[in-house]
Amino acid sequence: MTKEWDICYFSDGGQMLTVLDQTLLPTEERYVGLRSADEVADAIARLVVRGAPLIGIAAAMGLCVAVTNGEDFEEAKHKIGASRPTAVNLSWALERMATVEAGLSGLTFESRIARLREEALRIKDEDAETCHKIGAYGRGLIKEGMGVLTHCNAGHLATGHYGTALAPIYAAAEEGKHFRVYADETRPLLQGARLTAYELERGGVDTTLICDNMAATLMAQGKIDIVFVGCDRVAANGDTANKIGTLGVAVLAKHFGVPFYVCGPQSTFDKRCKSGKEIVIEERRGEEITIMHYLKPMAPKGVKAYNPSFDVTPRELITGYITESGIIEI
């Protein structure tokens, strides 16, 4: 994983946030510029920028851009903060920026912007460091010849660098270990097919794409030895919200005796949230199931579609959490 692949950066003297448009992957690698809180919020809501840690990073950097271009801090923060509900990293990053902003009264506009930018970049750099630590702690769990399953995309494309669930995979591959990764396609938005398969192939990792409903068969065949997933919010009791389908993988892993690890930075752990019952699950439009990513509609016109974007895996199905502080087995 090269340090050079930067998918979220300031440009035009800090008046623009440039991000890789993930809705176009894997067929097109196009970068888009965002100049206002509305544009940043829209990019997060449409998953142009996505993945819990990267949402937090883009929110902090986008807030700087909005303020640089003359928007009110509080208004811009409110707009960006309302873009998606489940990943706690969004409010975590914005609150961290607000704490810095609160100490800046009396400074010139230039000094204030410089300090805000510094903090946003610190959030990004710290996340990259965190991901590398997750990789260093997690890589020992991957043994020669193993089959590794991952769901959704918790990789470089979802973080400041390297990824969370994909960090142990990159780190083990860099050590020269030979193993195979199975990527769930992750219906309905296909983050596994479009993003995980794309970045793992780009990183030279042996990757096999499967449909979500094939994981049970692969586990029954003994092809999966370990599961790594990311997280959008971990409640105080350990219940974990992540991409829809994660719960199903966890249930299967328990049934087949496969270790199931949740990987994420401590900024994704929400102590104020007591259990998974309190986590707000984003519900997205039904067309993501019925039409999007198909050449023509794949369901009868007007059919009701239910599209919860995340689910909650109860703590008892989780073998352990891998964070920047180490592996917490429970």
Ligand code: MRU
């Ligand atoms: O809807 P998305 O693509 O933002 O969902 C992403 C996930 O669920 C990831 O697994 C999670 O955010 C962790 S990313 C390191």
